[in-house]
Amino acid sequence: MTLEIRExxxxxxxxxxxxxxxxxxxxxxVIFASDEHFxxxxxxxxxxxxxxxxxxxxxxxxxxxxxxAGLLEEIDLGDGQTTYDPNFLEKPxxxxxxxxxxxxxxxxxxxxxxxxxxxxxxxxxxxxxxxxLRIEACCDEIRSSGQCPNLLDARLQGKRFPGKRR
Amino acid sequence: MTLEIRExxxxxxxxxxxxxxxxxxxxxxVIFASDEHFxxxxxxxxxxxxxxxxxxxxxxxxxxxxxxAGLLEEIDLGDGQTTYDPNFLEKPxxxxxxxxxxxxxxxxxxxxxxxxxxxxxxxxxxxxxxxxLRIEACCDEIRSSGQCPNLLDARLQGKRFPGKRR
DNA sequence: CTGATTGCAAATGCTTTGCACGCCA
DNA sequence: TGGCGTGCAAAGCATTTGCAATCAG
Numbered sequence: 050m051t052l053e054i055r056e057x058x059x060x061x062x063x064x065x066x067x068x069x070x071x072x073x074x075x076x077x078x079v080i081f082a083s084d085e086h087f088x089x090x091x092x093x094x095x096x097x098x099x100x101x102x103x104x105x106x107x108x109x110x111x112x113x114x115x116x117x118a119g120l121l122e123e124i125d126l127g128d129g130q131t132t133y134d135p136n137f138l139e140k141p142x143x144x145x146x147x148x149x150x151x152x153x154x155x156x157x158x159x160x161x162x163x164x165x166x167x168x169x170x171x172x173x174x175x176x177x178x179x180x181x182l183r184i185e186a187c188c189d190e191i192r193s194s195g196q197c198p199n200l201l202d203a204r205l206q207g208k209r210f211p212g213k214r215r
Numbered sequence: 216m217t218l219e220i221r222e223x224x225x226x227x228x229x230x231x232x233x234x235x236x237x238x239x240x241x242x243x244x245v246i247f248a249s250d251e252h253f254x255x256x257x258x259x260x261x262x263x264x265x266x267x268x269x270x271x272x273x274x275x276x277x278x279x280x281x282x283x284a285g286l287l288e289e290i291d292l293g294d295g296q297t298t299y300d301p302n303f304l305e306k307p308x309x310x311x312x313x314x315x316x317x318x319x320x321x322x323x324x325x326x327x328x329x330x331x332x333x334x335x336x337x338x339x340x341x342x343x344x345x346x347x348l349r350i351e352a353c354c355d356e357i358r359s360s361g362q363c364p365n366l367l368d369a370r371l372q373g374k375r376f377p378g379k380r381r
Numbered sequence: 382c383t384g385a386t387t388g389c390a391a392a393t394g395c396t397t398t399g400c401a402c403g404c405c406a
Numbered sequence: 407t408g409g410c411g412t413g414c415a416a417a418g419c420a421t422t423t424g425c426a427a428t429c430a431g
Contacts, residue, residue, distance in 0.1 A: 068405055105413090106414080159331070236386065272421090
């Protein structure tokens with residue numbers, strides 16, 4: 050997996066006349082070891098756990114590079130920071146449901162949705178480029194049982210919730 | 216129009232034990248004189264044109280207040296700043312099409328979309344709270360004629376484009 | 382009077398940039 | 407060797423906050 054991504058990155062890098070560096074490899078390795086969404090800061094923390102040391106500047110620059118190369122998807126969950134999705138090569142879905150109770154993000158697909166969005170876009174006189182649906186909702190679980198396993202975790206981690214900057 | 220909004224705000228303010236101030240009135244007047252989307256900075260500029268002077272802090276605090284009161288809708292167009300929509304009381308649509316060529320934002324409604332979103336949400340085990348669809352697209356006009364009237368305007372105004380922070 | 386509100390300036394959080402140095406091709 | 411890439415610190419931006427003065431009810 051990581052190897053395939055490295056390959057793709059190298060192709061992109063050569064085509065652009067850019068350079069292959071250990072920092073870039075290290076960042077790619079850490080990112081694609083998982084298929085979870087992450088923020089720049091999440092990545093920074095993970096990187097600290099390894100012996101590969103990069104600066105925040107390089108981290109951000111590499112993140113941009115990977116997006117440009119089409120290996121990473123930038124998504125905006127509305128919490129004041131960019132979230133990255135390493136998983137969209139396999140699952141080209143950009144629909145996110147954000148739980149207003151616990152902040153959990155669920156990615157989902159729906160063909161009907163896709164078709165409908167396309168129709169609407171064309172009707173307005175546009176050519177579709179990218180679509181992202183963001184649904185804020187509260188889970189049945191917290192409404193019935195009064196609590197949600199993710200909630201406590203989120204609070205403990207001091208996570209910011211959707212729509213609010215702090 | 217503005218008067219109706221002032222009325223609503225006063226009700227909210229009294230209910231919360233808050234206070235009625237000239238600054239708040241001034242901001243409300245400027246906001247609801249139009250039904251266009253705006254950013255905090257747009258508002259700041261408009262305010263400079265009047266004799267009503269407020270600080271940026273008060274501006275932001277009032278914007279939050281109005282959102283809380285349900286008179287203003289905060290929307291995130293993904294350009295690193297919050298956009299406000301004074302128009303959603305009449306048109307409860309939160310679907311936005313952003314033109315990647317010129318940055319123009321089009322608000323639209325679609326019943327099918329609404330229904331479908333609701334279904335999807337429930338299927339995932341959630342109760343819908345708020346939905347916002349953001350479509351990035353390029354307009355037919357610029358593809359056929361090679362240019363778009365909004366494009367030049369946007370460039371001249373130094374606008375930031377969707378998805379990019381600067 | 383009393384507590385909500387304001388303005389100012391400083392602080393914040395995320396992200397980008399300038400610059401001098403180092404390293405890949 | 408040329409110039410891309412890196413790290414560091416400083417800069418940027420939008421937004422928030424602490425605080426003392428001020429004002430509304």
